[in-house]
Amino acid sequence: MSLNYKSQVELIGNKIGEMKYHIAREMAEKLDNDTDQALEIRAEIVQIIADGLSQDSIKAVMNRITTWGEVTGKQAITYGVALDESLKSTSKIRQLLWSRIEEIVKRYNLSTETVFEVARKLDPILDQAVYAYSTEYVKSYKGILEEAQENFLTLSAPVVPVLEGVAVLPIIGGVDTVRADVLLETALRESTQQDLTHLFIDLSGVTVVDTMVAHYVYKIIQSLEMVGVKAVLAGIRPEVAQTMVTLGVNFSEVKTYSTMQQALSKHLSAESLLK
Template sequence: MPIQEPAIEKEVIMIGKTIEERKFKIAKSLVQDPDPSNYEQVVNLNAELMQFFADAILKGIEVSTELVTKWGRETGELAVRYGAELDESLKNTATLRQAILKVLEEIAKEVSCSVQTIFRVTGILDSVLDQAVYAYSTAYVSSYKSTLNHAQEVFLELSVPVVPILEGVAVLPIIGDIDTHRASLLMETALRESTEKRLTHLFIDLSGVTIVDTMVANNIFNIIYSLELLGVKGILAGIRPEVAQTMVHLGIDFSSIQTHSTLKQALATHIL
């Protein structure tokens, strides 16, 4: 004879209360590394997850969903901060699931639960963990992208240095490829630094640029002309032979801009 629903519900509630009462004990048993540097933090996170699980059992999954989502997001952001790998974290989730199932099995034996009850509780566990993993993963990816974008912005800013060499004179060395975003940063930096440093001459050194196409050439033109509006003379130096050849093939005309093969030559002509 199948067990009646009220009896199953009573057993489910009993398991929920047991998990709630033992959440810290269970949380400690789930820590895989016996002596991590952030042991207390990991235990507290596990204890929160156990409380969400207990709430889902005792009050319904809908009650815990919002809190589980918030927990997953915060944990995902924390993982990025600590440098945890997403694939490793997801692998640990499977281990965590098995560990919690083992705890459930022990509790079920203690209170002599039916198979139906175990299935009911396991289904709730899966729902809670799946929601936590989803929130964790999306928050991790979002936070990782944000960190990566910030690092890229810092790198780009460092890659556009305006170096003063004499009163009113500075050099802007450009190294690597120039895309639309970097071209915008070059323009912004050149104009801002020229104004702040009260420059009269800005030498743009292209010796580190290996590829110049029409887009790059137009951006360089725009920088030079914008500098002229500020009363700053923009001078190009260090155009490599292969780059010069490419410019000729593309029909790019630099005749209106003063150019020099090396920075040394440019400085000797205009400053020294």
């Protein structure tokens, strides 16, 4: 052809754009995914690449492909698409595009210089698509994990009302600094919302009591006292009591009971005597 190489590159871009749905359907056959939405997503990236070849404004194309990657990366998380499966599609689209480009080059007898120019434009666009997609995918996945962890921590610190002005905070499992902060925040918030006078902290389900756990329990007790709530410790096993004494944490001014049943029974008895 008598076209200069830039016009030849533009020709390839236009032809690729015309074939976008055909290429998208070819990808669907190889990936066993032919939903209308998936077809449109693949057709869109083909069109962006086609525009990148046929237009001079590579910056605008890079912005479009970045947006495409971010949107589809977030959608992939929503629909439960695995990252490795998604990245396979990038390899497939690269292969299909070069296959179609080869056909166009042969059909129109385009120059070698044109092929090199297409490669210089095509590969960075696809690389940016992969980068934007992967970054948003990981970001969204991390967000979901953090939200799930936050929900779990909130559910793992329930303040259960048992009587008017009285509630129980059962602590089950291990306690790290993150969970300890949630326990403290929940205890204070729920004590205020439920207008509590007493909060029974049940430690029977705590697996390990070390210095950090003991100090955090003491911190919760002190914080509750500052808002007018009396904390009572229950479910303290002998080995836990021994650990607390060994750690030098002073619970002498705090009422403690070996079981929650014993603690509530004593509290009810005291309440009945006051009536």
